[in-house]
Structures are given as C-alpha cells and as structure tokens.
Amino acid sequence: MAKFYGIGVGPGDPELLTIKAAKILKEIDVLILPESRSGKENIAYEIAADHINSAAKLISMEFPMVTDKKIIDQAGKMAAEVVERNVLAGLNTAFITLGDPSIYSTYHYILKHLSRDVQVETVPGITSFSAAAAQTNRSLVEGDEILSIIPATSSKDLMEKALEATKSAVFMKVYNQKDKVRDILKEFQMTESSVLVQRSSFKDSTVDYDIESGLARDKQYLSIILSRKES
Structure with missing residues (x-):
C-alpha cells in the first residue's frame, strides 16, 4: 500500500540528511515541494536533490509566509x-x-486535513539549533536545566514568561525581529552569553558572538540565537 512521508532534510548540509530519509527519497513516486512564494529557490530540495528518485514527479505548492493561520491552513x-x-x-x-x-x-x-485512509510516516530530521550547537561546540542544556525554544515572532510577554522559567534558550524566527530579541536579551542579562548563527551547517554559515553587531548586519531568514543565563 502506498504511503505519505513527511521528511525532515536537516538544517542545510546535505551530509546531515539521515540515511533513512535518503533511502525513502530514492523510492518515492511523487515529491511535494513547499514554496513560500512562486519562483523562489527551494532550499529543502537543494539539500536533498542528490537522493531524490530521478523519475519522481515534482509538485510545487505555495505555503505563504503570513501570520494569518486561515491562509496557511487553506494551503x-x-x-x-x-x-x-x-x-x-x-x-x-x-x-x-x-x-x-x-x-x-x-x-x-x-496532516490535519488527511483522511484516515492515508497511511503516514514522519521521518525526523536534525534541527537547526542542534546543528548550531554542534557548529559552535556548545552545550544547549545541562543536568536538570530547562531548555526553551522561543519563536521571536511571539509576544514580548510570552517570551518573558518563558525566560523566567528557563536556564537555556533557543530563539528561532529571528528574521525581522532583531530589535525585540536584542531588548529581551538585555532585560535578562543574556547578551554576553548568546551566539547568533546564520545558515547553520551551510558552507556560507556565519557565527557572531557579538550579538549587537550580528543583528545589525543584513537580514538573514535562516538565523537563530543560542543563549543561556550565566547566574
């Protein structure tokens, strides 16, 4: 019986694609490619390209980068x-x-719109923050510490509540949110213990231990910050 696979291709380096993901991609008949807008390069495809069945049918479908969940849900x-x-x-x-x-x-x-007649298998992938931690030889969390994964697009109030209860944090979706992230890192005295990683595991990846200068540079969508409280 045919199956639907949701495959994580990892953070960027093709060598970080899992063996299982590569094996499945070689056997698929149809591959759906998510696009944020028509005509834009597909990073996930570029990562996995060498392992995709050459006979597979490729279907590009747009998933707009908007905050309106109704639009995303319709996609x-x-x-x-x-x-x-x-x-x-x-x-x-x-x-x-x-x-x-x-x-x-x-x-x-x-997934939420598929009928029960469709058999599904989700294939995990290496996360950007795991890759960034490895790239910077950094421990994300130790002992009984709590790690919070915080989208920088969330409200300042929610971000503050998360940081009050955590020792270590990953800030994702930093793109277009640099002022808010800079302010909250200062508020919790985490600026000096933070590192900004852009395009983690890609050949052109950059690492900034000076958060101020890093955030002041050109915007990069694939940006995350690893941070922790020192006290």
Whole structure:
C-alpha cells in the first residue's frame, strides 16, 4: 500500500540528511515541494536533490509566509488533497521540509486535513539549533536545566514568561525581529552569553558572538540565537 512521508532534510548540509530519509527519497513516486512564494529557490530540495528518485514527479505548492493561520491552513488543505489523490492512486508521496517536520513546519497543516485512509510516516530530521550547537561546540542544556525554544515572532510577554522559567534558550524566527530579541536579551542579562548563527551547517554559515553587531548586519531568514543565563 502506498504511503505519505513527511521528511525532515536537516538544517542545510546535505551530509546531515539521515540515511533513512535518503533511502525513502530514492523510492518515492511523487515529491511535494513547499514554496513560500512562486519562483523562489527551494532550499529543502537543494539539500536533498542528490537522493531524490530521478523519475519522481515534482509538485510545487505555495505555503505563504503570513501570520494569518486561515491562509496557511487553506494551503495545507490544498496540499492534502494532492497527497490523498496520489497516495490512493498507489503512488508513494513525500513532502520535504527543512530541519525536523515536527518543529514549526507546514507539514502538520497537511496532516490535519488527511483522511484516515492515508497511511503516514514522519521521518525526523536534525534541527537547526542542534546543528548550531554542534557548529559552535556548545552545550544547549545541562543536568536538570530547562531548555526553551522561543519563536521571536511571539509576544514580548510570552517570551518573558518563558525566560523566567528557563536556564537555556533557543530563539528561532529571528528574521525581522532583531530589535525585540536584542531588548529581551538585555532585560535578562543574556547578551554576553548568546551566539547568533546564520545558515547553520551551510558552507556560507556565519557565527557572531557579538550579538549587537550580528543583528545589525543584513537580514538573514535562516538565523537563530543560542543563549543561556550565566547566574
């Protein structure tokens, strides 16, 4: 029976694609590629390209980068219809996503609209923050400490509540949120213990231990900050 696969392709370095993901990609019949807007390069595809079945049908579907969940949900519903049609026709179908499918991925907007007739397998991938921690030889969390994964797009109030209860933090979605992140790091005296990693594991990745200068540089969508309280 055909199956739908949600595959995490990792943070950027093709060598960080898992063996399982590579094996499945070589066997698929249909591959759905998420696009934030038509015509934009697909980073997930570029990472996995060497392992994708050359005979697979490629279908690009737009998932707009907007805050309106109704719009994203509608995109997921449309993609789910395509998935269901292909899987029920006997074609193994996959959706690829950066990092891991369970973390801030449009993949779950597809899952929620699939019928129970579709068999699903989710294939985990290495996260950007795990790659960034490895790249900087940094421990994310130790002993019984709490690690918080904080989207910089969330409200300042929510970010403060998370930091009050945590020792170590990962700030994701830093793009376009540099002022808010800079302010909250200062508020919790975490600036000096933070590192900004852009395009983690890519060949052109940059690492800034000076958060002020790093955030002042040109905007980069694939940016995260690793931080912790020293006291």
